[in-house]
Amino acid sequence: MDHHHLPEHGQDATGGALVWLPPALVLLAAAGAYLLLVRRARRRNPALGWSRWRTGFFLGGTVLLGVALLPPVAPLAHGDFRGHMVQHLLIGMYAPLALVLAAPVTLLLRTLPASRGRWLTAVLHSRPARVIAHPAVALVLSTGSLVLLYFTPLYNAASAVPAAHWLLHAHFLLSGCLFAYAVAGPDPAPARPGVRARLVYLGVAIAAHAVISQLIYAGFRVHINAPVDQVQGGAEIMYYGGDVAELLLAAALVATWRPEPRRAANRGARRGFVPARNVSGGS
Template sequence: MDHHLPAHEGHTAGGGAAEVLLPALVLAAVACAYLLLVRRACRRNPALGWSRWRTAGFLTGVALLGVALLPPVAPFAHEDFRGHMVQHMLIGMYAPLALVLAAPVTLLLRTLPASRGRQLTAVLHSPPARVIAHPTVALALSTGSLAALYLTPLFRAVTADPAAHWLLHAHFLLSGCLFAHAVAGPDPAPSRPGVRTRLVHLGVAIAAHAVISQLIYGGFLVDIPSPAHQVRGGAEIMYYGGDIAELLLAVALVATWRPAPRSRPRRGTDARQTAPATV
């Protein structure tokens, strides 16, 4: 293994001004956009309002992204595999769960004009959206891609190119949001299967994270240009950090689960069927 991760061109210990300013501005704009939508939803329907917990969840997710993409974590991630893994946990698992539980699609549907809302609903019910939002596809995109990243030369190539590294961040975030939505998201999901199926997918994700982190810890089949102690430390962060994130996702699944209402027989029909025959 090499002695350190390949440094990005133009990267300094404190991070370039653009590397700090641009993510901070984007995250601030996203947080402000959500708050403006909340204000509009409350004005449109004051009686319904909007949950403060969901707002807090979204702001927490944005804050976690800020921690991951800004100093001191971002420069640490460029220099140390353990920092990279902390960044991966925050961007790919913890922030997505907080953002998804904020129900941004539901908020958007409450604030859009009726025609735009129908268009968005049609997109959400379209066959491509149903396929992408299925837990199996979300699992493959989020957890399955980790094997390709760490068990092939892909990680070495991505960390050597700043643009590719930002694309990796985007993949972590989007695939993490997709999996959290497929398992426990409060937003509408027409193709979402039952609770048992989602628990099975969550169990597969837990097992896959454990196997990949153990392969990284042992140095088997991995291609990571970092010292052995950094690789083992990063594997431990992935193992234990992933367990905590997936436990939180399981709690969210239980908290957002609602049993299907039982259909009640019409009055008179049940009585005629169950009443004893008269002689």
């Protein structure tokens, strides 16, 4: 573990507000697009409407991303590993959970023309989508990538190049959304396993997150160019902040879980049970 500060490629740019204008505009555009789709969905089907909770989750997710990508957190993350870890948790765990709970795919399906809706449904049922959206793959992409990031020279290399740093943010966000979607997303997911299996994958993620943070704290084979106190502080943020995020994900899994009556009916049929509505026909 090196004892030098991180490359401060963003320090001299923090004085200019224009540096932070592009990410702010992107976040505002995303929030505006979601609100427009909500308005369209309510106009198409006033009786069905759209949940204010889901709208609130999406707006909350964009706010969390704004906190992570704009001052004061973003400049701090360039020069302090603790700031980087706060940024990582916001982009990779907290914001993705909020965005996924906003059910953006369901909103698209309610607002797209029928032909495009069928195309999106076909994509969701395609083999590549089913593989990528499986919790095991999402787990490797989100939590597993942390091993490559902090235990190889990748983190230091990405920190020294602004474009690579933004790619790292994109990876955190997309992999975090994928894992939250695979475990507890309210959107349709044809390849999503049962609740017990998803709880197992979430448990593995919690354990892996804890082990990685403890290894970083101990300085075991880590490649992080930062003072020891920053590295240990960042590891503590990762440990405790990750626990809170994963508990929220577990709560979302329980809250979004719904019984599957079709499977229950099939099991009942195999046992010789016939639902009452099927035998109450004619007198």
